[in-house]
Amino acid sequence: MRRVVTVFAKELVDTLRDRRTMLVTLGTAALAGPIFLMLIFNMIARQADRARDVTLPVQGAAHAPALIAFLERQQVNVVPAPDDYEAKIRAGELDVVMIVDPAFADDVAKGKAATVRLVYDRSRDRARATIEQAETLLRAYGRQWGQSRLLLRGIAPEVGNPLNVDSVNLATPQQSGALVLFLVAYYGLFASIMGGMAVALDSTAGERERQSLEPLLMTPARPIEIVTGKWLATSTLNAAVVLVTLVGFWATLAFAPLPPVGIPFLFGVQELVRFFAVLVPMILLLPAVLLWVGTRGRTYKEAQANVSVIMFVVALIPMVQLFMQRREPDWIAIVPVSGQYALLNRALRGEGLPAAELAMSWIVPVALIAIALAAVARLWSRESILAGK
Amino acid sequence: MIAADGLAKSFGKRGAVQAVAGVSFTAADGAITGLLGPNGAGKTTLLRMLGTLIAPDAGSARVDGLDVVRDRYAVRRRIGVLSDARGLYPRLTARENIRYYGALHGLGGAALDQRVDVLIDVLGLRALADRRAQGFSQGERMKTAIARALVHDPHTILLDEPTNGLDIMSVRALREQLRSLRALGKCLLFSSHVMQEVAALCDTIVILGKGRVIAQGTAAELVEASRAVSLEDAFVALLGSGEGLM
Numbered sequence: 001m002r003r004v005v006t007v008f009a010k011e012l013v014d015t016l017r018d019r020r021t022m023l024v025t026l027g028t029a030a031l032a033g034p035i036f037l038m039l040i041f042n043m044i045a046r047q048a049d050r051a052r053d054v055t056l057p058v059q060g061a062a063h064a065p066a067l068i069a070f071l072e073r074q075q076v077n078v079v080p081a082p083d084d085y086e087a088k089i090r091a092g093e094l095d096v097v098m099i100v101d102p103a104f105a106d107d108v109a110k111g112k113a114a115t116v117r118l119v120y121d122r123s124r125d126r127a128r129a130t131i132e133q134a135e136t137l138l139r140a141y142g143r144q145w146g147q148s149r150l151l152l153r154g155i156a157p158e159v160g161n162p163l164n165v166d167s168v169n170l171a172t173p174q175q176s177g178a179l180v181l182f183l184v185a186y187y188g189l190f191a192s193i194m195g196g197m198a199v200a201l202d203s204t205a206g207e208r209e210r211q212s213l214e215p216l217l218m219t220p221a222r223p224i225e226i227v228t229g230k231w232l233a234t235s236t237l238n239a240a241v242v243l244v245t246l247v248g249f250w251a252t253l254a255f256a257p258l259p260p261v262g263i264p265f266l267f268g269v270q271e272l273v274r275f276f277a278v279l280v281p282m283i284l285l286l287p288a289v290l291l292w293v294g295t296r297g298r299t300y301k302e303a304q305a306n307v308s309v310i311m312f313v314v315a316l317i318p319m320v321q322l323f324m325q326r327r328e329p330d331w332i333a334i335v336p337v338s339g340q341y342a343l344l345n346r347a348l349r350g351e352g353l354p355a356a357e358l359a360m361s362w363i364v365p366v367a368l369i370a371i372a373l374a375a376v377a378r379l380w381s382r383e384s385i386l387a388g389k
Numbered sequence: 390m391i392a393a394d395g396l397a398k399s400f401g402k403r404g405a406v407q408a409v410a411g412v413s414f415t416a417a418d419g420a421i422t423g424l425l426g427p428n429g430a431g432k433t434t435l436l437r438m439l440g441t442l443i444a445p446d447a448g449s450a451r452v453d454g455l456d457v458v459r460d461r462y463a464v465r466r467r468i469g470v471l472s473d474a475r476g477l478y479p480r481l482t483a484r485e486n487i488r489y490y491g492a493l494h495g496l497g498g499a500a501l502d503q504r505v506d507v508l509i510d511v512l513g514l515r516a517l518a519d520r521r522a523q524g525f526s527q528g529e530r531m532k533t534a535i536a537r538a539l540v541h542d543p544h545t546i547l548l549d550e551p552t553n554g555l556d557i558m559s560v561r562a563l564r565e566q567l568r569s570l571r572a573l574g575k576c577l578l579f580s581s582h583v584m585q586e587v588a589a590l591c592d593t594i595v596i597l598g599k600g601r602v603i604a605q606g607t608a609a610e611l612v613e614a615s616r617a618v619s620l621e622d623a624f625v626a627l628l629g630s631g632e633g634l635m
Contacts, residue, residue, distance in 0.1 A: 003493055017481075017521075036512045210476035
């Protein structure tokens with residue numbers, strides 16, 4: 001036990017002296033929150049602004065005065081469309097343009113369906129809100145018009161409109177802003193691999209590359225004692241990096257002048273603590289896995305290449321979950337990464353953390369930590385680790 | 390006291406490379422025993438087996454009566470090894486590098502500090518004791534590694550080519566150091582491919598070639614056995630060529 005503490009203390013001092021690596025790791029962790037949140041909030045704010053005051057360039061407004069009056073009553077700013085509107089839409093300067101068919105009045109008089117044309121580029125994300133709003137308004141106008149025609153003929157509007165769709169959105173205010181939630185959870189999870197990487201690789205593959213592993217293994221310290229000390233040191237630094245990342249998100253949300261986007265979004269001190277609690281199994285597991293990967297590498301560089309595979313998996317799992325859309329099956333709670341990601345989402349939606357599920361999320365990581373550390377100890381007692389130099 | 394009996398070790402697929410092929414010798418307490426052989430003779434592999442780092446395929450070895458395989462950890466407490474790999478931690482100072490190994494050997498507190506101080510003085514590390522190992526020259530690194538190997542005051546000391554990279558002054562200082570350890574009754578085993586080095590220092594010489602013991606004895610015995618005029622001629626005669634020795 002004393003030897004574990006010795007190794008732990010030495011690795012901690014050794015790493016803290018590597019000032020450049022520490023600065024980069026902690027700096028990235030601290031800046032992640034502010035940068036991501038600024039970008040996303042500004043994007044949301046821009047979309048919201050566009051949706052609020054719609055400007056609709058119209059060609060041939062004179063052909064349909066009633067429609068134009070309706071739009072203006074709905075707070076739409078109707079302006080004449082420029083002649084080169086198609087080019088301007090392609091260039092992204094205009095979101096959508098409405099063309100009133102010159103035969104509009106004639107068709108109406110003849111009792112035929114009149115035509116307006118919406119011109120837009122659906123592939124542009126930023127235009128989507130404006131396009132949808134224009135479509136919705138035109139559909140509403142069409143419905144209103146039809147209903148008044150039916151009424152004129154003494155027919156109840158329900159005859160032509162048998163289905164009444166009433167949308168009830170169950171998302172609480174905290175459940176909106178899903179993108180922001182996703183990013184905070186995602187980055188929190190990611191921080192738990194970034195924080196321990198440099199130390200884990202330096203104290204395994206780096207130790208082997210520097211030729212200091214062989215003398216270390218010739219001391220009376222058992223391999224399992226050595227790897228446990230290294231694991232504790234890596235986990236400690238990892239925890240610090242995750243904490244810095246989370247505090248970065250929290251501080252940005254609490255104090256930064258973010259544009260008001262109308263998403264009542266909770267990431268206060270309580271969420272921060274819950275987040276950290278959920279991430280603890282990952283903070284402990286990933287260093288163990290990284291140490292194992294590092295031990296298998298002959299050089300720091302080789303180990304680094306192998307680690308990118310783990311990073312890919314950790315980064316990919318939440319993505320798959322995001323696109324899966326279906327409700328998560330119950331067993332996902334015990335799968336590392338997935339389980340944590342699901343719990344993080346719950347914590348962010350303000351749902352609270354059931355102790356039973358939190359405990360479940362520990363089972364597999366604890367087992368994997370034991371396996372990984374034992375595997376490192378076993379590799380270190382193998383001769384091939386020395387033969388490879 | 391080291392007693393090796395028929396030690397053998399091969400590497401590679403199905404033992405393609407026979408590094409050590411049945412080596413038997415003893416190294417007495419209060420004496421410096423030299424392992425002399427050209428590069429690739431099996432010196433490092435032999436020292437690694439005696440240092441309990443790798444297990445022999447056949448044969449056995451005892452350090453003060455303790456088996457190097459079965460009583461591995463007890464042996465480790467009794468031996469100090471300067472192995473072929475002697476990397477330091479570049480971000481730790483010389484003192485911290487030495488201290489770390491002392492702590493791993495179970496030392497601590499004032500006793501450890503005192504021991505580290507003694508070694509720093511004895512090896513002439515005073516000027517760089519509190520500098521980081523990052524910028525050390527090869528000789529400075531070597532001295533630190535030797536101090537590290539001796540931190541727990543081991544009774545048996547294995548040194549794999551300890552004079553590599555040392556300048557002549559340091560080599561002389563190291564020789565003095567090894568002689569004083571011998572005077573304390575320690576058992577020293579010293580490997581080298583430099584004949585003069587071994588001749589100047591060792592009480593008994595074990596000549597290794599292609600993983601086997603070619604001859605062993607005092608310098609005088611070796612000269613006599615080979616019917617040569619000088620020790621150098623004796624080595625060349627015993628090994629079949631002077632290649633790899635200098």
